[in-house]
Amino acid sequence: MIDQDFIDELLAKHSYLGFISHEDCLTLSCNRDHWVDFATYLSLEETFDLLVDLTAIDHGEDAEIRFSVVCHYYSRVHHDYIRAHVECASNENPEIPSLSSIYPSADWHERETFDMFGIRFSNHPNMKRILMWDEYPYFPLRKDFPLAGIDTPLPAPDVVEVTKASVEPAPMMGGPFVSSGSGPMSDSEPRAKDESWTEKSEKPG
Amino acid sequence: MSPTTTKEISIGDVAAREAAGITQMEGEERMALNVGPSHPTTHGVLRLILELNGDMIEKCEPVLGYLHRGDEKIAENMTYNQFVPYTDRLDYLAPLANNVAYAISVEKLTGLELPERCQAIRVLVCELARISSHLLGMGVFGMDAGAWTPFMYTFTEREKLYTLFEELTGARFTTSYTRIGGVARDIPDGWLDRVSKFCDELPLATDEVEKLLTRNRIFLDRTEGIGQISKEDALAYGLTGPNLRASGIDLDLRKDKPYSGYEKYDFDVPIGTRGDCYDRYLVRIEEVRQSIRIIKQVIADFPSGAWYAEDAKKIFAPPKEKILSSMEELIQNFMIVTEGPQIPSGEVYFEAENPKGALGFYIVSKGGGVPYRMKIRAPSFCNLSILEKLVPGHLLSDITVILGSLDFVMGECDR
Numbered sequence: 001m002i003d004q005d006f007i008d009e010l011l012a013k014h015s016y017l018g019f020i021s022h023e024d025c026l027t028l029s030c031n032r033d034h035w036v037d038f039a040t041y042l043s044l045e046e047t048f049d050l051l052v053d054l055t056a057i058d059h060g061e062d063a064e065i066r067f068s069v070v071c072h073y074y075s076r077v078h079h080d081y082i083r084a085h086v087e088c089a090s091n092e093n094p095e096i097p098s099l100s101s102i103y104p105s106a107d108w109h110e111r112e113t114f115d116m117f118g119i120r121f122s123n124h125p126n127m128k129r130i131l132m133w134d135e136y137p138y139f140p141l142r143k144d145f146p147l148a149g150i151d152t153p154l155p156a157p158d159v160v161e162v163t164k165a166s167v168e169p170a171p172m173m174g175g176p177f178v179s180s181g182s183g184p185m186s187d188s189e190p191r192a193k194d195e196s197w198t199e200k201s202e203k204p205g
Numbered sequence: 206m207s208p209t210t211t212k213e214i215s216i217g218d219v220a221a222r223e224a225a226g227i228t229q230m231e232g233e234e235r236m237a238l239n240v241g242p243s244h245p246t247t248h249g250v251l252r253l254i255l256e257l258n259g260d261m262i263e264k265c266e267p268v269l270g271y272l273h274r275g276d277e278k279i280a281e282n283m284t285y286n287q288f289v290p291y292t293d294r295l296d297y298l299a300p301l302a303n304n305v306a307y308a309i310s311v312e313k314l315t316g317l318e319l320p321e322r323c324q325a326i327r328v329l330v331c332e333l334a335r336i337s338s339h340l341l342g343m344g345v346f347g348m349d350a351g352a353w354t355p356f357m358y359t360f361t362e363r364e365k366l367y368t369l370f371e372e373l374t375g376a377r378f379t380t381s382y383t384r385i386g387g388v389a390r391d392i393p394d395g396w397l398d399r400v401s402k403f404c405d406e407l408p409l410a411t412d413e414v415e416k417l418l419t420r421n422r423i424f425l426d427r428t429e430g431i432g433q434i435s436k437e438d439a440l441a442y443g444l445t446g447p448n449l450r451a452s453g454i455d456l457d458l459r460k461d462k463p464y465s466g467y468e469k470y471d472f473d474v475p476i477g478t479r480g481d482c483y484d485r486y487l488v489r490i491e492e493v494r495q496s497i498r499i500i501k502q503v504i505a506d507f508p509s510g511a512w513y514a515e516d517a518k519k520i521f522a523p524p525k526e527k528i529l530s531s532m533e534e535l536i537q538n539f540m541i542v543t544e545g546p547q548i549p550s551g552e553v554y555f556e557a558e559n560p561k562g563a564l565g566f567y568i569v570s571k572g573g574g575v576p577y578r579m580k581i582r583a584p585s586f587c588n589l590s591i592l593e594k595l596v597p598g599h600l601l602s603d604i605t606v607i608l609g610s611l612d613f614v615m616g617e618c619d620r
Contacts, residue, residue, distance in 0.1 A: 024313055024553045049440045052556065052587075053565055055580040070567065072554050072582075076454075079461050081554060105443025108590040116277075131270035131619060140278055147282050176283035178575055179543035190543045193282040193575065 002026050002080045014038065025072075025081040032096065035086050039071075039099045048073035048082060051099065054109035056117045058143045066091040067119055071099070071106075088119060098124035116141035147194035235263070238601070242271045246349060246605040249615030253592070257601060265596035267589060272619040280579040284545025285311050285385050288579075293379040295583065295617040298341050299334035299560045300380045301370070306557035308383035309464055310566035311546070314553040315385075317517055321508035323387055324466040329400070329503045330373070330382060331465075331557075332496040336407070337366045338560035339447075339489045339496075342612040346486055347418055349609030350427045355414045362410045365403055372396055385546045386521030387513025397504050404497045404504075411493055418486070428482040432595055432607040435480060442591040445584050446562030448611055451488045452480030458558035470502045482610035489612070519547040545574020561585055561614060581620055585613035 007026060011017055016031035017038065030038050042048040053072040059065065067088040072081050088094035098121035099106040110121040111130040118139035121127060128134060135155040138145055149169040154160050177190035241252040250271035256264035276295070280288050292307040293300035305327045312319065319327075344359035367377040372393055374380040382389050418424050434444070439452035449456055457474040459467040475491035477484030513521050522528070522538040529535075550572040556565040562584025569578040588611055596607060 023551065024555070027552070051443060052445075052563065053554070053567060053580065053582040055567060057569060057578050070580075072565075072567070076456055076461070083552075083554060103443070104441045104594075105587060105590060108586065112586075129270075131273040133270070140275060145278075147278060176287050177543075178282075178284055178287075178545060 002078050002082070006078070014041070020085065025083055027083045027085070029085045032086055032089060036097045036099065036102070038084065039102045042073050042082065043102050046075065047077040048075045050074040050076070051103035051105050052081070054099070054106055054113065056113045056119055058117060058141065060143050067094045067117060069096050069113065069119065094119040095122055097122050100124055115139070118142065240604065242268075246608050248345065248608065248613065251589070251608075251615055251618075253604070255601070255604075260600045260602070262596055262599050262601060262604070265592055267592045269589075270619055272615045274620065276620040277579055277581060280576055282575070284574040285548060285576065286541070286546060289383060290379065290381045293381055295581065295620065296338070296559060296561055296564070296585070296614045297378070297616045298614055299338040300378065301330040301382055302334040302338075302557065302559045303564060304380060304383040305331050305465065306555070306559060306564045307566055308385055309557060310553060310555035310568055311385045311548060313555050314551055314568060314570060315520060315548055317386055317514050317520065319387070319514055320511045321466065322510050322512045323514070325503050325508050326388055326392060326512060327383070327465045328467060328470070329500060332499050332503075333366060333369065333400070335496050335560045336493050337363055339493050342560075343414060343486060343489055346609040346612070347414075347424070349605040350424050352418060352421065352424060355417045358410050358413050358417075362407055365406075369396070369400060369403060372399070384513075384521060386517045391512045397507060400500065401504055404500050407497060408494070411490060415490060425483065427606050428486065428610065430479070431482045431599065431603050432610060433479060433481045434591065434595060438591065438594065439480065442594070443587040444562070444591060445587065446559065447488045447492060448485055448562065448588050450475065451477035451484040453478055458556055458563055464555075464557060470499045472499050482606050485610040485612070521546070547574060548572070556582065559584060561612060561617065562588055583617040583620060585615070585618040589613055589618060
């Protein structure tokens with residue numbers, strides 16, 4: 001387990017780190033310019049030889065800083081994780097330096113994060129989509145993307161010509177139903193959380 | 206290019222050829238080969254774009270996403286309990302282990318302590334799921350290498366396991382057994398005896414598989430020294446589970462960071478020495494034996510008492526007979542079903558040692574019954590990321606063996 005001495009020493013050594021919490025694991029915020037330095041330090045001078053997970057959070061369209069990237073490192077010596085947050089400077093063209101040269105496992109995680117959130121990772125060797133197809137125009141895990149999906153043309157024009165097929169949204173009006181649990185009874189009735197496409201509102205896209 | 210260089214560097218030595226700046230040898234032609242997405246060896250819908258030089262693979266580009274269903278987006282739109290059935294469909298060969306990993310992640314966010322009996326049930330089902338997954342993994346691995354018979358033996362045993370799962374959960378395949386704060390129901394009468402009986406019979410079958418595979422000359426020729434992963438590579442590419450341990454890294458989260466009471470049980474963690482396909486098979490077969498050991502200990506000292514968290518009023522709905530006879534419990538049940546279990550705001554990351562590797566859930570909550578963001582760290586996704594580095598330099602016929610030995614599930618990889 002990571003103890004208080006370790007945290008104090010780490011924070012004293014690296015002024016660009018900020019302490020957030022130490023509940024389930026040590027959570028730190030990292031300065032964007034030192035994102036790679038911190039990973040290098042953890043991998044070379046500390047024993048965090050596994051980058052287990054890297055992902056992003058969309059804090060909503062109205063948030064001052066919309067996207068932040070979260071990364072989890074694991075140490076086989078401490079038997080514990082470190083979680084590091086870094087904020088993306090621009091809300092329109094979010095970009096963060098890539099860790100894939102230090103931890104090759106970051107390669108696919110960063111491609112997935114780009115695929116789902118549109119966050120670009122600079123110096124990444126192969127920055128393209130991984131789960132969706134290359135021509136897909138949206139970033140599905142952004143909060144403004146509807147659960148039902150958006151009408152999208154298929155990437156193969158010759159197939160479309162013959163089949164007239166396209167990717168069609170699937171309405172979620174049949175559920176899952178969730179109650180907000182607040183306000184008057186009529187408002188807190190269980191309903192689909194994402195109502196961007198119902199009987200009352202037009203199909204998105 | 207001088208003829209002497211072509212003599213010294215073998216065709217398969219890609220690194221040496223690159224160092225010598227040789228891209229194409231005299232008279233050779235490259236061929237692009239598309240394996241999958243629907244191909245028996247990909248165990249699902251994985252696509253590999255290979256660049257071949259004769260039979261030698263020079264480049265491998267995995268293409269994923271054919272089974273992408275947007276599980277993480279779906280999770281943001283439903284309550285914590287509503288998501289349990291979706292976890293069945295991650296690693297669909299060990300749904301019980303996924304259920305448990307997910308439930309523990311959410312419980313960790315609430316700081317809920319579960320009674321001993323519930324923890325014991327969860328350990329028991331996790332180990333049964335591990336046996337079920339490894340039996341399939343070993344069976345199809347033998348089949349990938351050309352041995353049909355072991356598959357028949359492992360599937361016979363797996364069938365018995367599914368009967369046990371059905372008795373416990375009501376479903377053979379998609380179990381949806383856990384709830385936040387407990388499990389769906391207590392174990393049925395006499396079930397433990399039937400699990401005991403299964404555990405007594407299983408070693409006979411694993412011995413049979415060993416007789417057919419472990420010293421089988423053809424199997425050895427196909428797997429030994431093939432798909433070797435070094436310790437450094439295994440860590441760098443974020444491999445976990447049996448694939449990491451076969452490379453000689455002693456990392457098992459059941460020992461390293463025990464959860465659900467695993468620290469109470471005595472078991473060994475098998476590790477490999479060379480990290481090749483054969484070692485990955487040996488590690489799996491030994492893990493099955495260790496799982497039997499754990500199950501026997503759980504059954505020998507099975508705790509009595511509650512099988513769900515009794516003091517978690519806003520998290521776990523009480524059993525049905527209480528709901529139907531008491532007003533308070535009825536309201537409690539209604540709130541949990543409509544609004545979801547009430548989870549405090551915060552963030553949590555939890556990894557469980559699943560049969561395929563470390564299955565992690567990163568949950569960001571802003572309070573209430575629905576997560577704000579949920580990331581699923583799928584072990585198969587990370588285990589496959591090494592393919593680009595691992596496959597070049599092997600023969601085309603080794604692809605089936607390498608993929609079989611990595612034992613991945615695309616349902617989990619693509620989410």
